[in-house]
Amino acid sequence: MTHYAMVIDLNTCVGCNACMAACAMENQTPVWKNKWRTYVPEKEIGTSEMVRRRFFPHLCNHCDNPPCLTVCPTGATYKRADGIVLIDPDRCMGCRACAMACPYDARYEVTYDDIKVGKEFYGELQRQSPSMDKCSFCAHRLDKGMKPACVETCVGSARQFGDLDNPSDPVTQLVASGVAQPLMPHLGTRPNVYYIDDMKRKG
Amino acid sequence: MDTMTYTTQSIWTWWIAMYLFFGGLGAATLSVSFLTDMYCRPHRKLVLWGALSGVVMLAISSAVLFGHLLHHVAVIYVLNPLVLFYQPHAWIAWGTQFILWMMVWGMLYALPYMRETPLFMRMPLVGALLQTKFVAWLSGCCLKRRRIVGWLATVNGIGTAVYTGLLIQSFPAVALWHNPGVPLLFTVSAFSTAFAYLLLLLNVFIPDENDQDIRHRYERMDVILIATELVILFSFFNYTLSGSESGYRSAKLLWNDMGWLVGFIGFGLIVPFFLELKGVIKGWGGRMPTVAAALLVLMGGYMLRHYFMYAGVYAYPW
Structure with missing residues (x-):
């Protein structure tokens, strides 16, 4: 069995946003309204000489206990056997309950207008109907044996992708060592995106 | 702490407050009038x-x-009653079914009375429809099984009122919403606004001296429900003051806001509570105080949901 997970090393993310661009081109996200499947907010932490910039890439955490799935009234949000949480756009009525339930701010809406603009922006648009949208771990690429677009394009190798059910996978070892931690585990969502904390910030 | 971002949301705003308010009020109104x-x-x-x-x-x-959905055609999936089998954990699925069946059973319960009312029988289209053999037969069946139809409507009505709270409770990131008090608060508020609305009807639109006992009973029930709501809100205040940063920030948003404090707690709960309490204990010379109390309770019912939606605080670790 496969159980996909991602590890993001905050020490090596340089905030180049190449992951955002690669994802946008791969998944045709509505960038014209600043909506991305993955994005990298930056923050200044500290004061005077101690101030430093921090980049924090985030995306759908593909939780094992996803609140977005349990609130979805039509069954548009579903989970594959390999742990990937996906949306069926034809089945999604766009009530936005999933966006309200997601503790990681990973979902955004794609409207009729976005589809119109998207056709001009990307030339040919894969999606036909409006729906909620989010990261799919590039499931279509994984099915072809490729890595997610953001992982492949990351210049600092900050993003690593692997199979938690494979004990020799470096991602599994990072997670097992405790170096990589999930976000807000107290919520019981069991996320599959892990972060290696920013050591500089820890001092 | 300084890496955390705390923010309210702009996804579900006034229109969801309207949905919750009218959903709870409509459902509880049907239930109370049928009971x-x-x-x-x-x-x-x-x-x-x-x-x-x-x-x-x-x-x-x-x-x-419905007007705010992104993809209106896909609503068909949630209108299908089988949705309860494949999405039993989604409260919107339950709520949609409760609302749908509440409307169906509600109309069926009222059907025999409609056929007894000259106004409906004289109405173009409606009158013709009510006089058809099928509707006459249906009306007879409903009359024979009056209590069953009434209880089917009532159960769906209570379900709708509870659902409005369960929906908000199902969002785990927000301390103000994700706790067992919310369904309780929204249910109590739904029935309180329903009693207020029915008092308005009995005092303004269908006043009848013989209904004094019903008016008195409704007023007494509303006083009890408003008092319960105040107790629940007080426990919410204590709950949000400590335990989580999200809850604390929600508390600061709510309790520093004059609209919440004076508008909702003051004029939406405390003032009508005392107006109705005097009505219950000593009675009023005229109808105006009861009507004013009912209007204030209805205003408060919407304000509760409005402020609740805007005061939910998400905590993001970036």
């Missing part, structure tokens, strides 16, 4: 006004949500 008709005494006017205005409120509530 009165079944167990107090038969009351044609109350049932007709309660059922029709309740159905209109539920329709407004559903229309507000």
